[in-house]
Structures are given as structure tokens and as C-alpha cells.
Amino acid sequence: MEYSGEIVAEASPGLARRAYPLIRSLLQLALAAGLLAAFLVRVDLVEVRHQLGKADLVWLPLAFAANIASDWFRAIRWQHLLLPLRRMGVPFLFAAALVGVAGNLILPLRAGEVVRVQIVRRRSGLGVSSIVATLLAEKLMDVVAFSTFIVVGLLLIEEAAFLWPLGVAYGVLVVAGLIAARYLAKRAERQSAPPADAGGGRLRAWFGRELHSFASGLQSFRNPAALFHITWSAHVAWFCDAAMYYAFGRALGLDLSLGAYLLVVVAATLAVSVPITQAGFGVFHLAVAGLLVALGVDEALAAAYAIFAHLFFALPYIVSAPLAAFVLRLSLSDIFFLRMPQGVREERPADEAAAL
Numbered sequence: 233m234e235y236s237g238e239i240v241a242e243a244s245p246g247l248a249r250r251a252y253p254l255i256r257s258l259l260q261l262a263l264a265a266g267l268l269a270a271f272l273v274r275v276d277l278v279e280v281r282h283q284l285g286k287a288d289l290v291w292l293p294l295a296f297a298a299n300i301a302s303d304w305f306r307a308i309r310w311q312h313l314l315l316p317l318r319r320m321g322v323p324f325l326f327a328a329a330l331v332g333v334a335g336n337l338i339l340p341l342r343a344g345e346v347v348r349v350q351i352v353r354r355r356s357g358l359g360v361s362s363i364v365a366t367l368l369a370e371k372l373m374d375v376v377a378f379s380t381f382i383v384v385g386l387l388l389i390e391e392a393a394f395l396w397p398l399g400v401a402y403g404v405l406v407v408a409g410l411i412a413a414r415y416l417a418k419r420a421e422r423q424s425a426p427p428a429d430a431g432g433g434r435l436r437a438w439f440g441r442e443l444h445s446f447a448s449g450l451q452s453f454r455n456p457a458a459l460f461h462i463t464w465s466a467h468v469a470w471f472c473d474a475a476m477y478y479a480f481g482r483a484l485g486l487d488l489s490l491g492a493y494l495l496v497v498v499a500a501t502l503a504v505s506v507p508i509t510q511a512g513f514g515v516f517h518l519a520v521a522g523l524l525v526a527l528g529v530d531e532a533l534a535a536a537y538a539i540f541a542h543l544f545f546a547l548p549y550i551v552s553a554p555l556a557a558f559v560l561r562l563s564l565s566d567i568f569f570l571r572m573p574q575g576v577r578e579e580r581p582a583d584e585a586a587a588l
Contacts, residue, residue, distance in 0.1 A: 264513035267517070267518060268513060271517045280539070283536035291479040294476075299476045302470065308461070309465040324560070327557075328556075330549060331347060332351075336511070355560075376406050378402055378497075384490075384494055416443075419447055420450070481537065484537055500520050520538040520542075
């Protein structure tokens with residue numbers, strides 16, 4: 233038998249594709265630098281340094297405790313969202329959330345959410361679509377809590393009147409989201425099993441299965457008791473964040489009402505939710521300082537507060553996330569690889585996750 237001797241080389245990714253991650257990171261850094269420059273050019277930097285220099289750090293333990301407590305209540309909320317699928321322990325979900333938030337701080341495009349999905353998927357055997365549905369349900373309940381905070385802020389603070397269009401938009405989003413969630417959950421309940429591949433083609437069958445899995449992750453919206461627990465835990469979690477921002481304010485001698493700090497929670501969270509810069513650099517500072525100035529705070533003090541809050545918000549996760557990863561005994565495959573080992577259902581880790 234004769235061979236031609238020709239060797240077909242495997243096609244390698246083009247230069248543009250290989251350079252994309254680097255280009256994306258550089259663009260994010262450039263945008264963050266531009267936003268930070270726009271933020272700092274408007275204030276007296278000497279006065280900002282002065283405000284930061286006289287910060288009373290005795291308030292930091294309260295801020296750190298409130299920050300971590302907020303994640304504990306989010307874990308309670310997540311447990312109730314997952315309960316129709318599998319019972320998961322609150323400590324396990326809390327630890328996974330700590331790792332996920334740290335991932336959002338150091339990975340681009342808020343990839344910590346992917347890390348959370350991956351940890352729970354490998355330890356529970358649940359489908360990705362079902363877990364993603366619970367994360368989107370979390371976001372919807374965040375909007376519910378933020379709507380409450382905006383209403384309280386509008387009632388208590390006259391200067392916050394400019395936020396009423398945001399309150400209306402949030403209200404519409406809440407109603408639409410709850411209707412859609414209940415509809416999908418009811419549809420999945422009526423359809424006890426995902427559709428089989430019967431004449432519709434593989435793609436249609438795959439989409440049907442994934443939609444059924446996604447809708448199964450929304451079953452808590454059809455349970456009034458579960459919905460009650462999800463709602464109160466969401467509000468308490470974000471109120472803990474308001475306590476954290478209050479502690480930051482007291483550290484800098486900032487005297488604001490409770491309503492003002494509830495609005496700071498909304499502004500800060502909105503700023504970091506859209507991943508246009510790494511960890512919200514620049515966007516967070518502009519949003520928080522801009523809100524405080526609108527509420528009558530001096531520009532230099534508002535800028536110092538935004539810098540101080542952003543720095544010390546991240547610090548507890550930098551410390552606690554490695555500890556959480558150690559407790560969970562995470563491996564690289566738990567975080568970065570999306571394919572489950574063949575023939576492995578992860579039953580023992582799922583039991584451990586429920587027991588934690």
C-alpha cells in the first residue's frame with residue numbers, strides 16, 4: 233500500500249481569535265482607567281486623600297460582618313429556590329457563593345456566576361439549565377427588594393425624586409418576571425417529563441429538554457411558602473448590605489439616613505451588574521459618588537466614600553473565598569471544566585452538599 237506522504241496539519245486558531253482575550257482585557261482596563269479618570273478629575277484629590285486619611289477603621293468589623301451575613305441570607309434564598317429540585321445545605325451554598333463572588337472580582341464578564349453553577353452542578357448532579365433558572369430567579373427577587381428600597385427612599389428623601397422612573401421600570405419588570413416565572417413553572421409541572429425526540433428533529437428535542445429543565449428550576453414560584461421565604465431572605469440580605477454601606481459611611485463621618493443607604497445599595501449593585509469593566513472599576517465609583525452628590529454630599533467626601541467602599545467590599549471575599557474553596561475541597565475541574573466525568577453522577581458529593 234502506498235501513502236502520499238502528505239501530512240494534513242490541524243488548523244490552528246487565527247491570530248485574531250487567539251488575541252481576543254488579551255484585547256478584551258486591555259479594552260476593559262482602558263475603559264476602567266478612563267472612567268476612573270473622569271471620576272477623579274472632577275474632585276479635589278488632596279481633599280479626597282484627607283477624607284480617606286481620617287477614616288475611622290473601627291467600623292470595618294461591622295461592615296465585614298454585615299457583608300458576609302448578606303451572603304448567608306442569599307444562601308437561604310438559594311436553598312429555597314433549589315428545594316423542588318434537590319435539598320442543598322445552606323453552608324454549602326454559602327461557601328459556593330463566596331467563591332462565586334470572588335470569581336466575579338477577579339474573572340472577566342462576571343464569570344463567578346459560571347463558577348457557582350459549576351460547583352453546584354458537579355456536587356448535585358442537577359442540570360445547568362435548572363441551576364441557571366434559580367440564578368435568574370435570584371436576580372428577579374433582587375429587583376423585588378430594590379423596588380422596595382426605591383419606594384422607601386422616595387418616601388423618606390425629597391432629593392431622591394429623580395429615581396421614580398427607575399422605580400416604575402422596576403415595578404413593571406417585577407410583574408412581568410413573576411408572571412413569566414409562574415407560567416413556565418406551571419408548564420413544567422403539567423409536563424412531567426421532557427419532550428422526546430419524536431419527529432421534531434434533534435435540535436428541537438434538545439431545546440424542549442432544556443426549556444423543561446429551566447422551567448423546573450422555577451417551581452418555587454408556585455409554592456406560596458417557598459416564595460415567602462425567598463422574598464424575606466432577599467430583603468434581609470440586601471438590608472445587610474445597606475448596613476455594610478452604613479458602616480462605611482460612619483467610618484468616613486458621613487451622616488445619612490437609612491433611606492439614603494438603601495439607595496446606595498441599588499446604585500452600587502446596578503453599577504457592577506453590567507460587566508463593562510473588571511469588578512466595576514470606574515462604574516461603581518461614578519454611580520455611588522454621583523448618587524451621594526445628588527443627595528447633597530460634598531463631592532470630595534462622596535468620592536472618598538466610593539473609593540473606600542469599593543476597596544473594603546472586596547476584602548472579605550479575598551480572605552474568605554480561599555477558605556471556602558478549601559472547605560469545599562474544590563479542584564480545578566470543579567471550577568473550570570464543564571464536562572462531567574463519564575459514568576459519574578456525583579452522588580456522594582451531592583449527599584455531602586445536602587449535609588453541609
